[in-house]
Every structure is written in C-alpha cells, then in structure tokens.
Amino acid sequence: MRIAYLHAGSIPSVYANGIHVMRMCDAFTAAGHDVTLYTLPGTHRADDPYTYYGVRHRFRIRRIPLPDADPASLRARAARVRALLVAETPDLAYGRDPYAVLAAADVAPVVYESHHVWDDRDALATESRLFAHPALRRVVVITHALAGDLQTAHAGTGLLPLRVAPDCADVPAAHGASPAPELPGRTGVPRVGYVGHLYEGRGIDLILELAAVLPGFDFHLVGGTPGDRAHWEAPCRLPNVHFHGHRPPGAVHAYVSAFDVVLAPYQQRVYTAGRSAETGRWASPMKVFEYMAHGRAMIASDLPVLREVLHDRVNCLLRPPDDTRAWADAVNELVTDGTLRRQLGRQARSEVLDRYTWRRRADDVLAGVFTGWGEAPPTAGRTPTPKPKPTASEAG
Known part of the structure; x- marks a missing residue:
C-alpha cells in the first residue's frame, strides 16, 4: 500500500515528534508499505536524517516549507501537499497535521493521529471538519485519557472512530x-x-x-x-x-x-x-x-x-x-x-x-482500516511503483 505520511513538524529536528514520525514511517516500510513522508524543512543540521534518527529503511522524504505560522499559511501549505498527492496517488494518507490531512481527504482515505487536544480554535475547527469527512477511516490516539477528552472536545461530531495505540520502542x-x-x-x-x-x-x-x-x-x-x-x-x-x-x-x-x-x-x-x-x-x-x-x-x-x-x-x-x-x-x-x-x-x-514495538503499532493502527467500506486493502495484485532514491534536497 502506498502511504503518504503528513507531518506538520520539521525533519530533522531536536524534537520528539520527529522521532515518533520517523519511527512510524520506518515501521510502515518494514511492514511492506511504500511510504513517502511530507514534512517541513529541517531545523537541525544532520548529514543523513536516516542515520540521525537511527531508522533502518530509506523511505522517501519530501520537504514542503511553511512561510509563517498563521492559519492561512497552514492551509496554503496543506493545499500544496494536496497537489502533490493528486499527482502521486497514495492509497492512504496518514498524519498528525490536521490541515494537511483534511486537504488530503479529497484525494485518498485518511487516518489522523492526535497526541493532544488543541487549545487553538482554528485547529479545533479544522479537526471538526476532518472528523465529519467521509474519507476519515480512523483517529489514532496515544492514551485512553486522550481518547475520552478528544471525544468530549468534538462531541458535536458524533462518535469518533478512535483507536488507542500507545507510543513504543524498538529493542x-x-x-x-x-x-x-x-x-x-x-x-x-x-x-x-x-x-x-x-x-x-x-x-x-x-x-x-x-x-x-x-x-x-x-x-x-x-x-x-x-x-x-x-x-x-x-x-x-x-x-x-x-x-x-x-x-x-x-x-x-x-x-x-x-x-x-x-x-x-x-x-x-x-x-x-x-x-x-x-x-x-x-x-x-x-x-x-x-x-x-x-x-x-x-x-x-x-x-x-x-x-x-x-x-x-x-x-x-x-x-x-x-x-x-x-x-x-x-x-x-x-x-x-x-x-x-x-x-x-x-x-x-x-x-x-x-506489546509495544513500532512494528506492532504500525500493524495495529492500520488493521481493518478498509474493512466495511466496500473495498479491499490496496495491496493484493498490485506491483509496487518503483521509488527513486532520495535526492540530497529530499533526504539531507
């Protein structure tokens, strides 16, 4: 399955969200999926982001910059991500960026991952629109406490398709x-x-x-x-x-x-x-x-x-x-x-x-995503599209 991972942070960086995203992309790739990570340009110098994060697979990394942090710029960047997805036709868009995931929902089925309840009204409104979109297949959260609070924050949207998947580690x-x-x-x-x-x-x-x-x-x-x-x-x-x-x-x-x-x-x-x-x-x-x-x-x-x-x-x-x-x-x-x-x-x-390896988590968050939607997971009978090696601008 071709997975587009949509990240609102930068790669490489010194922040924990980058570690989480790179580990998940690594685990999705280990599971046999064809992964492209869409992210912001790096804020930390590293000659090789794959070595820096200690991941085993060299999935593709595309960097899409953000002019500034106001909501209009977030939506403008999301629109650019959407244009790339239209051209690259992923089978699934997965990510923690509500703006980009919502934009991607008109292109492919989506899975949204949340690690906190937003205190930004625009981000909350964007989430609400995403949660009401028919392309949303699942909302992944890291704790049961967050599952309850996120459901409460979006009570008007109805019952969310929540899946609790704690963070993980590799031996x-x-x-x-x-x-x-x-x-x-x-x-x-x-x-x-x-x-x-x-x-x-x-x-x-x-x-x-x-x-x-x-x-x-x-x-x-x-x-x-x-x-x-x-x-x-x-x-x-x-x-x-x-x-x-x-x-x-x-x-x-x-x-x-x-x-x-x-x-x-x-x-x-x-x-x-x-x-x-x-x-x-x-x-x-x-x-x-x-x-x-x-x-x-x-x-x-x-x-x-x-x-x-x-x-x-x-x-x-x-x-x-x-x-x-x-x-x-x-x-x-x-x-x-x-x-x-x-x-x-x-x-x-x-x-x-x-219970808590990244590979197990990758399987868990995708398990049954396509079940009940009148379609099968887009894996069987498909020859994977060859993926070019990352260029210096994409990977460095």
Missing part, C-alpha cells in the same frame, strides 16, 4: 550496536540516568534534588537544547551531576544501556517546547518505552496516564512526582537490591517485545 538490537559512550564521573559508582528534553514539567528540579541528597551516586542527563541545558547546568554546583546535551536519537540507545537506574519524573503539568502545549494529562512518553526496551529498572511518576502502561513493582517503581524522599528511597532500593532491579527490567523489556 536496541533493531538499530544496530552503538559504541558505548565515555561517561564522565567516578569509577564504580552507580549511574542514575535521565534521557529527554529539559522542558518545564519534566522533573529536572527533582533530579537535581535527588543528586543533592544522594552524593554517592552519579546522575547523568542526556538531552536538551543548548538554552535549556544552560538554564539548569549554569547554576548547578553538584559534582555528581553531568549534563550531556542533545544527542542524535539514533545514538541515545548506548546511553540508556550505560545506566543502572533510569528516571521518568514527569510532573502534573508537562509542557512541550516553548510552553506551546501542556500535555501531561495525555502523555505516552517514548522515553518510558525506550527505558523498558533496554531492560532498565525505572522509577516513574505515579500519574493516572502513566498507569495505563506502568505498574508499581511489576515493570517499574512508581512514586509521587513531588516527593523527593520517596524517590531517593526508591533509587537506594533499586541500587542495593539487584534481584528487584533485574526483575523489573526483564518484565519491562518483555512487555515491549510483546
């Missing part, structure tokens, strides 16, 4: 072996790790408090833009805290493997870049699944949305997001109790292999 071997990083710090000291952005609500202040009360452990924070890193690192005087800054998504696996205990200290309110959205109520953090895929013992915030996947003393330890003492006790317990640490890690990895 490290899927991306090949990465060289072990040379980590600063003391020899023989337990390493407590965090991987992800340093935005507000990610619990970075809690990690620094832990480092202060646990001077016998080294704490490593991997990720963050230069500005966000400077915000936390400049005033930090703790010798057992090490900031590593942004690393290519394809190279992060090696860092996670180097940690004894990993942290996911999300707070009640979690913000994206520049406080552009608050997503704590609906989050399905990729970081959590990546920790699990590595078989690392994890301590995570005890939040309702995380309990959709995480279970205390089964695949992690859950602790209140604002209780530093409880987190310190949990770190001590995992470091001193090797049996528990290994047990939690094994169970977490097993769950990823069974």
Whole structure:
C-alpha cells in the first residue's frame, strides 16, 4: 500500500515528534508499505536524517516549507501537499497535521493521529471538519485519557472512530550496536540516568534534588537544547551531576544501556517546547518505552496516564512526582537490591517485545482500516511503483 505520511513538524529536528514520525514511517516500510513522508524543512543540521534518527529503511522524504505560522499559511501549505498527492496517488494518507490531512481527504482515505487536544480554535475547527469527512477511516490516539477528552472536545461530531495505540520502542538490537559512550564521573559508582528534553514539567528540579541528597551516586542527563541545558547546568554546583546535551536519537540507545537506574519524573503539568502545549494529562512518553526496551529498572511518576502502561513493582517503581524522599528511597532500593532491579527490567523489556514495538503499532493502527467500506486493502495484485532514491534536497 502506498502511504503518504503528513507531518506538520520539521525533519530533522531536536524534537520528539520527529522521532515518533520517523519511527512510524520506518515501521510502515518494514511492514511492506511504500511510504513517502511530507514534512517541513529541517531545523537541525544532520548529514543523513536516516542515520540521525537511527531508522533502518530509506523511505522517501519530501520537504514542503511553511512561510509563517498563521492559519492561512497552514492551509496554503496543506493545499500544496494536496497537489502533490493528486499527482502521486497514495492509497492512504496518514498524519498528525490536521490541515494537511483534511486537504488530503479529497484525494485518498485518511487516518489522523492526535497526541493532544488543541487549545487553538482554528485547529479545533479544522479537526471538526476532518472528523465529519467521509474519507476519515480512523483517529489514532496515544492514551485512553486522550481518547475520552478528544471525544468530549468534538462531541458535536458524533462518535469518533478512535483507536488507542500507545507510543513504543524498538529493542536496541533493531538499530544496530552503538559504541558505548565515555561517561564522565567516578569509577564504580552507580549511574542514575535521565534521557529527554529539559522542558518545564519534566522533573529536572527533582533530579537535581535527588543528586543533592544522594552524593554517592552519579546522575547523568542526556538531552536538551543548548538554552535549556544552560538554564539548569549554569547554576548547578553538584559534582555528581553531568549534563550531556542533545544527542542524535539514533545514538541515545548506548546511553540508556550505560545506566543502572533510569528516571521518568514527569510532573502534573508537562509542557512541550516553548510552553506551546501542556500535555501531561495525555502523555505516552517514548522515553518510558525506550527505558523498558533496554531492560532498565525505572522509577516513574505515579500519574493516572502513566498507569495505563506502568505498574508499581511489576515493570517499574512508581512514586509521587513531588516527593523527593520517596524517590531517593526508591533509587537506594533499586541500587542495593539487584534481584528487584533485574526483575523489573526483564518484565519491562518483555512487555515491549510483546506489546509495544513500532512494528506492532504500525500493524495495529492500520488493521481493518478498509474493512466495511466496500473495498479491499490496496495491496493484493498490485506491483509496487518503483521509488527513486532520495535526492540530497529530499533526504539531507
């Protein structure tokens, strides 16, 4: 099946949405589909976006720029995407860009994926029009909490064709072996790790408090833009805290493997870049699944949305997001109790292999999309159209 993936963000970038999109396009390609990603031009320099993201397949990438961020420009870009789709005739348009997915609905059946409820009235109105369009086959959301809130936000549209599909991870071997990083710090000291952005609500202040009360452990924070890193690192005087800054998504696996205990200290309110959205109520953090895929013992915030996947003393330890003492006790317990640490890690990895791989997600979000519409999935009896190799302008 020819799939057009419609992305409103940039590739490559330092943002998590780019990782998610590239992983999904990789998984769709692994499933045998012919994938073209329509995206904004990159905001981060990378010679090869496929290597940067650590994906295995070189699906085609088309970059369609956006003049500015006002709604008229979003619709103008969507119209340009639609014109390309008319010429390239995909069997399905899939994406997280409501403007482009709505424009594509006049060209092909569409599947829309949502990771939050918009607080922008124009985007909400665009979603409502999309949800009423006869070409819409499915709305994919990452948590049950989001499914309920999205249905409420669009109650006037009727019952949405929702499918809950949490974020995922691949086992490290899927991306090949990465060289072990040379980590600063003391020899023989337990390493407590965090991987992800340093935005507000990610619990970075809690990690620094832990480092202060646990001077016998080294704490490593991997990720963050230069500005966000400077915000936390400049005033930090703790010798057992090490900031590593942004690393290519394809190279992060090696860092996670180097940690004894990993942290996911999300707070009640979690913000994206520049406080552009608050997503704590609906989050399905990729970081959590990546920790699990590595078989690392994890301590995570005890939040309702995380309990959709995480279970205390089964695949992690859950602790209140604002209780530093409880987190310190949990770190001590995992470091001193090797049996528990290994047990939690094994169970977490097993769950990823069974339920939360990108390949499984790709199959799940497409399963039955064409059923009941008087047509079969456009796969059998079709010879795939040869796809040219990405040019430098398309892939670089």
